[in-house]
Amino acid sequence: MWKTALLLVVTLIIVPFAFLFDVPLTELQRDVLNDLVIIYLVAASLAFLVSSATENYSQVDKLWSTIPMVYVWLIAARSGFEARPVLMAVLVSLWAIRLTYNFTRRGGFTWKFWTGEQDYRWPILKSKPEFAAKWRWVAFNLLFISFYQMAVIFLFTLPALKSMNSGPLTWADLFLALLIVGLLVIETIADQQQWNFQNEKLRLKSAGEPIPEEYAKGFVSSGLWNLVRHPNYAAEQAVWIVFYFFSVVATGSWLNWSVTGALLLVILFKGSSDFSESISTGKYTEYAGYIKRVPRFIPVKFSKPPIAVDDAEELETQNT
Secondary structure, eight states: OHHHHHHHHHHHHHHHHHGGGSOOOOHHHHHHHHHHHHHHHHHHHHHHHHHHHHOOOOHHHHHHTTHHHHHHHHHHHHTTSOHHHHHHHHHHHHHHHHHHHHHHHTTOOOSSTTOSOOOTHHHHHHTSGGGOSHHHHHHHIIIIIIIIHHHHHHHHTTHHHHTTTOOSOOHHHHHHHHHHHHHHHHHHHHHHHHHHHHHHHHHHHHHTOOOOHHHHTOSOOSGGGGTOSOHHHHHHHHHHHHHHHHHHHHHSOSOOGGGHHHHHHHHHHHHHHHHHHHHHHHHOTTHHHHHHHSOSSSSOOOSOOOOOHHHHHHHHHHHO
């Protein structure tokens, strides 16, 4: 857990300084940012209180797919509904609808908003020896699950704030919008492939039918999942990286402080996928081979494949 603690410390130290190395915010942007910070603090506090009371630590997951719309539409409204912030808000709304639908069908939302399916990783993590002392888990829930994750959500929407008062739309904005729509399509396909696989696997087991090898191994590895191990995670990160580039178009500068959210999201997904894969490796005997065969996020193998015996002999002959 020291990596998580270190990440928190680095984040808390660096993020505020990011605002110092850029063009100062306008008075309107400062006012909007203050309102957004208040929303963030209230939402993170509620996530902590509800999760502590119910021991369901997926409260942030429910806000993950919904509160970004609040942030970006507030920015769009305060900008006087300028074209660029409105376009960004529409794209975030499409993203939110897709993610909310997928989370709902998995049981994440119920009419009792504090209940619903919990991320399977939290109980596993909570049972580890590091959290034997109750106060440690309470601190982890407060600092990481609630406030840190909610901060990442807050930060990756801020390119919309940076894009206020930036002029009319350009062809670059439309190109970025099409990229995001394409990435949302990829996420939708990846989620549906996983959904189909898991449901068919459960159907075969409950029906007592012979289980084909594809389902017997326990995890999906076909379709997009044969290109990368986490196509949904990959597309999710790419959505918010592309979202950042709206601020690049708006400001004419390749680097500004609003990139912080996208960078922290990448770090978060790296740690999240590490933990998920450690669980899957222990659960499924073939998962270690899957890791060796298929890249994590980018469909490119950076390491050279081992040389076959025949090729090695031929190479040795050529060199003698």
